[in-house]
Amino acid sequence: MKKKKCIAMLLAGGQGTRLYALTSSVAKPAVSFGAKYRIIDFPLSNCTNSGIDTVGVLTQYQPLILNEYVGNGEPWDLDRTYGGVHTLPPYQAKTGGEWYKGTANAIYQNLHFLDEYDSEHVLILSGDHIYKMDYSKMLQEHIAHKADCTIAVIDVPIAEASRFGILDFDARSHRIKSFEEKPKQPKSNHASMGIYIFKKDVLVKELIADENDPASSNDFGKNIIPKMIGAGCGMYAYLFDGYWKDVGTVTSLWEANMDMLGENPLINLNDTAFKIYSRNLALPPSYIGTSGKVVNSIMTAGCEIYGKVVNSVLGEGVVVEKGAEIYDSVIMRGTRIRKDTVIRYGMVDENCDIGNGCIIGDETSDKYKIALVGRGNTLEPGSVVAPGQIIEQEGNK
Numbered sequence: 001m002k003k004k005k006c007i008a009m010l011l012a013g014g015q016g017t018r019l020y021a022l023t024s025s026v027a028k029p030a031v032s033f034g035a036k037y038r039i040i041d042f043p044l045s046n047c048t049n050s051g052i053d054t055v056g057v058l059t060q061y062q063p064l065i066l067n068e069y070v071g072n073g074e075p076w077d078l079d080r081t082y083g084g085v086h087t088l089p090p091y092q093a094k095t096g097g098e099w100y101k102g103t104a105n106a107i108y109q110n111l112h113f114l115d116e117y118d119s120e121h122v123l124i125l126s127g128d129h130i131y132k133m134d135y136s137k138m139l140q141e142h143i144a145h146k147a148d149c150t151i152a153v154i155d156v157p158i159a160e161a162s163r164f165g166i167l168d169f170d171a172r173s174h175r176i177k178s179f180e181e182k183p184k185q186p187k188s189n190h191a192s193m194g195i196y197i198f199k200k201d202v203l204v205k206e207l208i209a210d211e212n213d214p215a216s217s218n219d220f221g222k223n224i225i226p227k228m229i230g231a232g233c234g235m236y237a238y239l240f241d242g243y244w245k246d247v248g249t250v251t252s253l254w255e256a257n258m259d260m261l262g263e264n265p266l267i268n269l270n271d272t273a274f275k276i277y278s279r280n281l282a283l284p285p286s287y288i289g290t291s292g293k294v295v296n297s298i299m300t301a302g303c304e305i306y307g308k309v310v311n312s313v314l315g316e317g318v319v320v321e322k323g324a325e326i327y328d329s330v331i332m333r334g335t336r337i338r339k340d341t342v343i344r345y346g347m348v349d350e351n352c353d354i355g356n357g358c359i360i361g362d363e364t365s366d367k368y369k370i371a372l373v374g375r376g377n378t379l380e381p382g383s384v385v386a387p388g389q390i391i392e393q394e395g396n397k
Contacts, residue, residue, distance in 0.1 A: 003118055004118070006122070006123055007055070009055075009058060009113075009124050011058050012058055013059050019250060021393045026065050027063055030069055034269065035315050036301070036316060041278045042276060043125045045276045046133050050134050053080055055084075056085075057086065058106045063087070101218045103221070104207055107124065108208070124197075125194070132242060133244075134274070145234065147236045148202045149197065149235050151237055153191065153239055158186065162182055164182065168188055169237040179221075251370065285301060286303035287305070288305045289304070289306040291322050296311050300316050303319070307326070307337070312329045315335070321339040321341075324343075326346075331347075334350050334352075335353070340356055341359070342359055347373070352377045352378070352379070355379050355382070355383060370387075370388065374391055374392050
């Protein structure tokens with residue numbers, strides 16, 4: 001078989017504890033986003049749009065919905081005879097089996113996949129970010145530098161820098177001089193996006209050495225990258241200036257949904273030259289009744305609107321009954337909002353039934369106090385969910 005220039009390894013096993021009820025029984029990359037998508041649609045679509053046709057999806061926590069969704073990769077044109085998409089859970093070998101201990105260990109446990117396709121370079125991605133990026137441009141720069149590793153970097157507000165791996169690099173050559181994982185006092189606002197390209201042979205060597213180090217936590221940011229910089233490896237920064245959002249918290253997920261709204265949205269998903277693909281159900285067109293009103297909102301197939309929807313994002317098959325009002329909220333697929341319910345700064349997960357006259361959030365709500373209702377819940381008529389309150393996913397209470 002022809003040797004591939006670059007394959008991708010997509011880390012999609014995160015538990016996503018800071019999303020609370022949204023990830024009680026669903027892996028974070030499978031969480032709904034933007035009316036018709038799931039978070040994993042973004043890195044998979046980026047691979048397709050970048051000409052990368054071989055992707056290993058490393059799953060672990062609550063993989064059922066994610067595995068079913070990815071399937072054979074057909075929606076992303078990744079159903080290939082040689083290559084395509086492969087889900088890679090931790091597996092039992094003759095010498096025993098274990099959960100992925102860290103990001104580096106997850107790749108280490110799948111060295112057989114790297115050997116199978118024997119690519120020159122390996123692209124490592126996270127499955128919990130919303131962004132559009134042409135990885136082929138990063139790969140070109142990586143090859144031009146003859147780099148051992150290239151790290152995608154984006155500038156973040158200095159007040160948020162302690163949440164990320166922070167780099168210092170030469171302004172002219174972009175060669176990385178230092179890297180610190182989630183520093184308490186960051187020296188810069190140059191943040192790692194969790195996107196790496198390695199020479200395959202270098203990556204394999206570093207993973208084996210890391211696995212044999214009993215003191216390592218087997219993590220790229222904590223162990224592999226600092227060690228390589230210290231050893232003088234060719235480490236370079238690739239500067240990205242587009243939209244990118246780490247949606248690891250309820251607030252950031254809500255913000256990313258809101259960033260799709262308006263006449264000039266921060267993330268534009270209408271660009272036909274760089275599409276985001278997804279696996280969608282065959283549903284009828286949305287319908288807005290004579291009593292319905294929709295302002296600055298996004299909704300997708302199968303919705304029925306008889307109430308009022310303002311500055312909100314509605315997933316597939318959402319029904320908003322007469323007299324119900326939704327403001328500044330995210331309502332995920334298959335949910336029914338019954339009559340006279342009012343939702344402000346709320347997030348309602350999939351397949352919920354919100355009874356008549358409920359109040360979710362109120363005038364004191366904001367993006368830091370999102371009222372959250374977990375998947376599959378039925379709220380009795382007149383129920384109240386206070387700002388910031390979390391109703392756990394049905395079956396996980």
